[in-house]
Amino acid sequence: MDSLTKDDLKTLLDAQGEWCISLYMPTVRAGAEVQQNLIRFKNLLRVAEERLLELGVRRPDANQFLAPAQRLLNNADFWRHQSEGLAVFLVGEQMVSFRLPVEFDELVVVSRRFHLKPLMTLLRGDGRFYVLALSQNEVRLLEGSRNVIEEVEIEDMPTSLAETLRPDYDPDVRFQFRVAARSRTDGPGDAIFHGQGTTGYEVEKEQVVRYFREVDKGIRDLLGDQRAPLILAGVEYLLPIYREVSSYPHLMDEGLTGNPESLTAKDIHERAWKLVEPLFNRDLDEQKALYHELAGRGDQLASTDLKEIVRAAHDGRIATLFVARDVQQWGRFSPNYTLHVHLDMQPGDQDLLDLAAVQTYLNGGRVYALEKSDIPGDGEPIAAIFRY
Structure with a gap:
């Protein structure tokens, strides 16, 4: 599973080329149906080639555009390590791919810019969460969604508390962590590690704090x-110490207590999802309720007008955007605020819903990519709450 960041989105948004090709598909992780991944991808490439030909691209040039993706078909290792969905972007002769915990609908878009709206769920954090498992012998970061959780590799981050605290750490020495009782020399709740073995020694809380700061840096660099x-x-005992040093602003107050080494990934996923599911639902429900409140009293801060919303997104005026991930609205928008909407895609068009979503996100607004039937309002594929 790959990570997707705001910088990745900006890079894709800034991509320049005559044609930008965006491919999305669901993937199967294991079992006999794994072969469907290659079949789906081949079908997407066939559709992409047809779209390029319809746009007037010569077949040799179309084949050249798609060559990096064609080579991916022969990369057995790539197909052995899939998540729930695959997104592939091609421009010129370059390609980037993301294996992500989202079951994308099959989609091919050939336009002057990449189609990024299906990624909004991940970038918003809606449905995706992380678990940082801290134990005596290892530190692990897991990335999860509604249906799956996987371990994430973090470069240059300590993976063991013990080996960081003592350079000559003996793996046969096991550590126990306790809160020392108050005494004349110990402050309230001072934490001490006690080694059990032939080389017992104590580790002060300050050393644990320094270690957790290194872990926190690795987390912030990644997220x-x-x-x-x-x-x-x-x-x-470990959780409150880490909370003291954590600089990640979305650390949840509730945690999973107990030794995570004794838990399977399935156990962690089940317990973690029970904590985050209400959070995801609550945020969305609150924003929908606010939209209905504003729209119900005719407040101009709520709108389903596509042209008004696209212009507001360009200006950074949108606080919250609800956009249909299963609908495209083709057209053109220029910086002088000229906007044309077309029933069918024409050469040079882009999905205006996609444009509004990306601009809203880059300007710090909330974006909820939903089924059209879940968009608040009067049945339109887009709705917005304006900042002003």
Whole structure:
């Protein structure tokens, strides 16, 4: 499973080329149906080639555009490691792919810019969460969604509390963590590690704090400005120490207590999802209720007018956007605010719903990519709450 950041989105948004090709598909992780992944991808490439030909691209040039994706068909290792969905972007002779925990609908878009709306759910953190498992012998970060959880590799981050605290750490020495009783020399609740073995020694809380600061740095470097919730899992004594040093703003108050080494990934996923599901639902429900309140009294801060919303997104005026992920609205928008809407895609068109979603996200607004039937309002594929 790959990570997707705001910087990735900006890179895709800034991509320049005559044609930008966006491919989305659901993927199967294991079992006999894994072969469907290759079949689906071949079909998407066939559709992409047809779209390019319809746009007047010569067949040799179309084949050249799609060559990096064609080579991907022969990459057995790539197909052995899939998540719930695959997104592939091609421009010129370059390609980037993301294996992500979202079951995308099959979609092919050939336009002057990449189609990014299906990624909004991930970038918003809606449905995606992380679990940081802290134990005596290892530190793990897991990325989860509604249906799956997987371990994430973090470069340059310590993976063991013990080996960080003592350079000559002996793996045969096991550590126990406790809160020392108050005494004349110990402050309230001072934490001490006690080694059990032939080389017993104590580790002060300050050393644990320094270690957790290194872990926190690795977490922040990886998650950046994501808004996905982070859940701590670990023995009860470690969690408050990590909370003291954590700089990630979306660390959840509730955690999973107990030794995570004794839990399977399935166990962690089940317990973690019970914590985050109400959070995801609550945020969306609150924003929908606010929209209905504003629209119900005729407030101009709520709108379903596509042209008004696209212009507001360009200006950074949207606080919350609801957009249909299963609908495209083709047209053109220029910086002088000229906007044309077309029933069918024409050369040079882009999905205006996609444009509004990306601009809203880049300007710090909330974006909820939903089924059209879940969009608040009067049946339109887009609705917005304006900042002003």
